[in-house]
Amino acid sequence: MNQPQRQTDRKREAILQAAIEEFRQHGFDATSMDKIAATAAVSKRTVYNHFASKDELFSAILLQLWQSAATHEALTYAPEVRLQQQLEDFLYRKMVMLSDPNFLDLSRVAVAATIHTPDRARDMVEKLGKNEPTIVTWIKAAQNDGKLIAADPLLMADMLVGQLKAMAFWPQVAMGQPILNQQQQLALIQTATRMFLGYYGTPSTL
Incomplete structure (x- = not known):
């Protein structure tokens, strides 16, 4: 029961780290949720499950x-x-x-x-x-x-x-x-x- 929660936390952290990297390299405007998903090695849907928008992220x-x-x-x-x-x-x-x-x-x-x-x-x-x-x-x-x-x-x-x-x-x-x-x-x-x-x-x- 705890394992899925830990996996969810890991995915969220991966998304945050990927977003930080993308924002650092390309700036806010040039960064897309697609790029963040690719860098985090997760689906775009997973990104949106955690964060409703780029602004929220x-x-x-x-x-x-x-x-x-x-x-x-x-x-x-x-x-x-x-x-x-x-x-x-x-x-x-x-x-x-x-x-x-x-x-x-x-x-x-x-x-x-x-x-x-x-x-x-x-x-x-x-x-x-x-x-x-x-x-x-x-x-x-x-x-x-x-x-x-x-x-x-x-x-x-x-x-x-x-x-x-x-x-x-x-x-x-x-x-x-x-x-x-x-x-x-x-x-x-x-x-x-x-x-x-x-x-x-x-x-x-x-």
């Missing part, structure tokens, strides 16, 4: 992309550990994800597709908005502990992560710039952390 991939990001960004506030160390550890994990070539490739496809179809981007934002990033929860906990000043946690999170994306994500996605080397990554992480704590930290932070 693409949304599933974007959701998978976000879930991968959320896994890398897992963070729990530890009052006994210095904020600088906690933030640097978090930003390092974030940097690992942002520097992954597969993640960058799929991000390029996602950006291109959502630019041309704003409705698709809006739907994804609504889905992802239901899940609060762990960094926002962490910031709230640090504020409650008196380690960060009272300010908008969402804005604070955007300011922190935005510093990484401004140099280690968007230039690579939009302009094809090379991935930062390890020394550049560490320097950016340390600078972003110090700037964040310098502005939002309280006297008890350091």
Whole structure:
């Protein structure tokens, strides 16, 4: 009774991986459900049994992309550990994800597709908005502990992560710039952390 379910799961995963490959190589518009079915070695009917449309399939991939990001960004506030160390550890994990070539490739496809179809981007934002990033929860906990000043946690999170994306994500996605080397990554992480704590930290932070 469990075997058919496992086979169904395997087929769904094969379809997702095939779609990722096709989208990466050819972009959203040039990719068809026929191509995805061929790459996944399943029938077109099987693809449609799992995903009603190419848009739905693409949304599933974007959701998978976000879930991968959320896994890398897992963070729990530890009052006994210095904020600088906690933030640097978090930003390092974030940097690992942002520097992954597969993640960058799929991000390029996602950006291109959502630019041309704003409705698709809006739907994804609504889905992802239901899940609060762990960094926002962490910031709230640090504020409650008196380690960060009272300010908008969402804005604070955007300011922190935005510093990484401004140099280690968007230039690579939009302009094809090379991935930062390890020394550049560490320097950016340390600078972003110090700037964040310098502005939002309280006297008890350091």
